[in-house]
Amino acid sequence: MSDAKEHDRRHVWHPFTQMRAWDAGDPVVIVEGEGALLRDAEGRVYLDGNSSIWTNLHGHRRAELDDAIRAQLGRVAHTSFLGLTNDVAPEFARELLQAFTRSDEPEGWRVFFSDDGSTAVEAGVKMIHQARQQRGETERTVFFSLAAGYHGDTVGAMSVGHSAVFHGAYRGLMFPTREVMQPACYRCPHNRAQPERGVDARVSRKCAWECVGEVERALDAAGGTASAFVVEPRVQGAGSMSMHPHGWLARVAELCRARGVWLMLDEVMTGFGRTGAMFAAHHEDVVPDVVALGKGITGGYLPLAATIASAEIFAAFLGEFAEMKTFFHGHSYSGNQLGCAVARASLRLLHGGHSMEHVRGRAAVLEKLAQRFWRHPNVGDVRCEGMICAVELVEDFATRSRFPFAQRTGHRVCEAARAHGLLTRCVGDMLVLMPPYCVTDDQLAKAADALWRALGEILPL
Ligand SMILES: Cc1ncc(COP(=O)(O)O)c(C=O)c1O
Structure with missing residues (x-):
C-alpha cells in the first residue's frame, strides 16, 4: 500500500464518510489535474464529473488562476x-x-x-x-x-x-x-x-x-x-x-x-x-x-x-x-x-473566456446527452439547470418509489463509474453530472457514457 493510502487509513477522518467501510477500502489518491481531468497515483485518468464537489469552474491548473496565486x-x-x-x-x-x-x-x-x-x-x-x-x-x-x-x-x-x-x-x-x-x-x-x-x-x-x-x-x-x-x-x-x-x-x-x-x-x-x-x-x-x-x-x-x-x-x-x-x-x-x-x-x-454564453453552450450539450437516461426503466426523472444535471433513480417508475436507503444504489453506480473514467458523487439516489466549464464535447460525451454504462452494470436493463 502506498504511503498516502496507509497514512490516510491510519490518521485521517473523512467528511460524510462511514470510516469503517473507508478504512477497509482502497481509496483513489488524486495526484494531478489538468482542465476537467484528474489523475490518480496509479496513473488512471478520470473526468472530474462533479467539479471537485461543485467548486471548480475553469478546470484544474488553469494558467490565469495559477498565475494570480x-x-x-x-x-x-x-x-x-x-x-x-x-x-x-x-x-x-x-x-x-x-x-x-x-x-x-x-x-x-x-x-x-x-x-x-x-x-x-x-x-x-x-x-x-x-x-x-x-x-x-x-x-x-x-x-x-x-x-x-x-x-x-x-x-x-x-x-x-x-x-x-x-x-x-x-x-x-x-x-x-x-x-x-x-x-x-x-x-x-x-x-x-x-x-x-x-x-x-x-x-x-x-x-x-x-x-x-x-x-x-x-x-x-x-x-x-x-x-x-x-x-x-x-x-x-x-x-x-x-x-x-x-x-x-x-x-x-x-x-x-x-x-x-x-x-x-x-x-x-x-x-x-x-x-x-x-x-x-x-x-x-x-x-x-x-x-x-x-x-x-x-x-x-x-x-x-x-x-x-x-x-x-x-x-x-x-x-x-x-x-x-x-x-x-x-x-x-x-x-x-x-x-x-x-x-x-x-x-x-x-x-471573458468562460462567459455565461459559453456556460450555456456547454449546458445545452450536457442536457442533450442526459436525455439518454430516460431510456432506463429505473430513471424516474432527468433534471438539468445550467451546468447541473441530476438523474433520479427510482425502484418503480410508475409509483416513483425510492430504493431502500441501505442499498446505496446511487453510490454503487458512482463507484462503478470510476472504472469507466468518471469521478462523481450522488445525492441519495440522484446521480449528478456537474463538470467544470472547460469541459469539451468529447469529455462530456465520455462522462455521460461512463455513467450510462455504470448504471447498466448496477441496474441491468
Ligand atoms: C447550497 C449550499 N450551501 C452551503 C453549503 C456548505 O458549504 P461548505 O461545504 O463549503 O461549508 C453547501 C455545500 O454543499 C451547499 O451546497
Missing part, C-alpha cells in the same frame, strides 16, 4: 482583516458587488468574508437575527426555509436546513425554524405535471402554483414574527438535487417583500455561473437582502466565502462603540489575500 505569493499570503485591511479583498469586494448587482457603482451593499459555504450562511443568519434586534423588530425571530434544504454543517446553517440524513443526529443543538414545502415538481404532493419520459416536469406542469400558496400561508401564519426566508435559488443541491419551476423564486421574493420578510439566498452552489447566469437570482431579476457565496468563488482553488448584505441590514449595525451594535462575528482567515487574488482572476474569466 503565484503573483500574490510573491507579495504576501495572508494578513489579518481584524483592525487592518489589505489591497486585494476590497478590490474583490467591489468587483463581486458589481457582478452581483450588475451595476458599475454598487453602492450600499457590503461583503463580509469568511471561509466556506457554511460560514457564509452562518454569518448571514446571525447578521439577520442581530439586525432585527437592533432595529427594534425584536418579535421578528422566525426563519423559514425549504424542505430538503441544505445550507451547511455549522449549527446555524443546519438549523435552516431540513435534511434528516445530514442533521438528524444534531437536532438537539439546532434552533427551531419553519419548514416550507419545496417547489420540486417531480415529487410534488399536488403533482399535476405527471411528467412523461423525456418531458421536463417543469414544462408540462399545469398546476396552480400550490407551492407558492404554501409559502404565502406559512408567512401569513407567522405574521409579525417572520424574520427571513432562506432559499437555495433555482436548484436545491445536497438535500435533494431538485430544480425549481421557473418563476417560483420571483413570486416568493415578492411575497417576502410585501410582508417585510428578508430574503436570504444561498448561492453557495448556484453562484458564479453554475446555472447559466452569473447568479441564479439574475434569472428572475430577484434582489435579495442577503446572499451567501462559497464553493466556486475562487474557481475551486482555495477556501473563501462571502456574505453579501443589503444597505438596510448593514445600516442596522452602525452606532457608537458602547451601543454594542458591532457584528460580533469573524474568522482568522477573513479577507485572505491568496483567496481574494484567485477569486478576482476567476471573475475575470467569467467575464
Whole structure:
C-alpha cells in the first residue's frame, strides 16, 4: 500500500464518510489535474464529473488562476482583516458587488468574508437575527426555509436546513425554524405535471402554483414574527438535487417583500455561473437582502466565502462603540489575500473566456446527452439547470418509489463509474453530472457514457 493510502487509513477522518467501510477500502489518491481531468497515483485518468464537489469552474491548473496565486505569493499570503485591511479583498469586494448587482457603482451593499459555504450562511443568519434586534423588530425571530434544504454543517446553517440524513443526529443543538414545502415538481404532493419520459416536469406542469400558496400561508401564519426566508435559488443541491419551476423564486421574493420578510439566498452552489447566469437570482431579476457565496468563488482553488448584505441590514449595525451594535462575528482567515487574488482572476474569466454564453453552450450539450437516461426503466426523472444535471433513480417508475436507503444504489453506480473514467458523487439516489466549464464535447460525451454504462452494470436493463 502506498504511503498516502496507509497514512490516510491510519490518521485521517473523512467528511460524510462511514470510516469503517473507508478504512477497509482502497481509496483513489488524486495526484494531478489538468482542465476537467484528474489523475490518480496509479496513473488512471478520470473526468472530474462533479467539479471537485461543485467548486471548480475553469478546470484544474488553469494558467490565469495559477498565475494570480503565484503573483500574490510573491507579495504576501495572508494578513489579518481584524483592525487592518489589505489591497486585494476590497478590490474583490467591489468587483463581486458589481457582478452581483450588475451595476458599475454598487453602492450600499457590503461583503463580509469568511471561509466556506457554511460560514457564509452562518454569518448571514446571525447578521439577520442581530439586525432585527437592533432595529427594534425584536418579535421578528422566525426563519423559514425549504424542505430538503441544505445550507451547511455549522449549527446555524443546519438549523435552516431540513435534511434528516445530514442533521438528524444534531437536532438537539439546532434552533427551531419553519419548514416550507419545496417547489420540486417531480415529487410534488399536488403533482399535476405527471411528467412523461423525456418531458421536463417543469414544462408540462399545469398546476396552480400550490407551492407558492404554501409559502404565502406559512408567512401569513407567522405574521409579525417572520424574520427571513432562506432559499437555495433555482436548484436545491445536497438535500435533494431538485430544480425549481421557473418563476417560483420571483413570486416568493415578492411575497417576502410585501410582508417585510428578508430574503436570504444561498448561492453557495448556484453562484458564479453554475446555472447559466452569473447568479441564479439574475434569472428572475430577484434582489435579495442577503446572499451567501462559497464553493466556486475562487474557481475551486482555495477556501473563501462571502456574505453579501443589503444597505438596510448593514445600516442596522452602525452606532457608537458602547451601543454594542458591532457584528460580533469573524474568522482568522477573513479577507485572505491568496483567496481574494484567485477569486478576482476567476471573475475575470467569467467575464471573458468562460462567459455565461459559453456556460450555456456547454449546458445545452450536457442536457442533450442526459436525455439518454430516460431510456432506463429505473430513471424516474432527468433534471438539468445550467451546468447541473441530476438523474433520479427510482425502484418503480410508475409509483416513483425510492430504493431502500441501505442499498446505496446511487453510490454503487458512482463507484462503478470510476472504472469507466468518471469521478462523481450522488445525492441519495440522484446521480449528478456537474463538470467544470472547460469541459469539451468529447469529455462530456465520455462522462455521460461512463455513467450510462455504470448504471447498466448496477441496474441491468
Ligand atoms: C447550497 C449550499 N450551501 C452551503 C453549503 C456548505 O458549504 P461548505 O461545504 O463549503 O461549508 C453547501 C455545500 O454543499 C451547499 O451546497
